[in-house]
Amino acid sequence: MSEPLGPSLRFKKVIENLGGSPTFDGSISTHIVTGKVRKTLNFCTALCSGAWMVSPSWLKESFGEGKFVDELPYILHDEDYVLKYRTELKDSVFRAKARPGALLKGYNFCIAAHVQPPVITLSAIIKSAGGNIIRELDKVNEASIFIACEEDMEEALSALKKGIWTFSSDWLMNCVMRQELDLGAPQFAESL
DSSP: OOOOOOHHHHHHHHHHHTTOOOOSOGGGOSEEEOSSOOOOHHHHHHHHTTOEEEOHHHHHHHHHHTSOOOSGGGBOOOHHHHHHHSSOHHHHHHHHHHSTTOTTTTOEEEEOTTOSSOHHHHHHHHHHTTOEEOSOGGGOOTTEEEEEOGGGHHHHHHHHHTTOEEEEHHHHHHHHHHTOOOTTSOOTGGGO
16 A cells, blocks of 8 residues: 655656656746745745746646646735735736846845844845845945844944945845845834
8 A cells, every 4th residue: 555645745746747847946946836935945046036936726727737837827825925025926926037036136245143044045045136145244335235133233333334234134035025125124223
């Protein structure tokens, strides 16, 4: 007697049968099949890359048709996302598709040591959105943004004094999830 297939294994088999290649690497994904928006590395890098964010119904319909169907009717609708980010995921997907990998293009980011999500995760998200990572605050210029938290207050105040935009990781994640760069938001030290 064989074990029943779990949802991700069933999804994998359907995707392969339709000619797709399943991956857990958001930076190379063309589609994310999920029932809920998640602020994970894979979800964020896929969104920044312009991937479709579709409900499992899209895969079920595609299976029934024997080919991948149009994604538009199946773009994920998540009420919690709408309430938190004050926009539809569909609009964020279209903004990302219009400029894949370009949300943060032309901006240099320096990330403080104590931020959450960890520096390695934020660096991958920033790069997937076209941003550049600078390791030292001393090397930033006018197109730079410093990402800080309360534990890095001294560095944050120093960056602000130098005229460097200074925001929290929450600000960065909100920009990524909405696919809109909000440089008019209150800066980190101002928001305390």
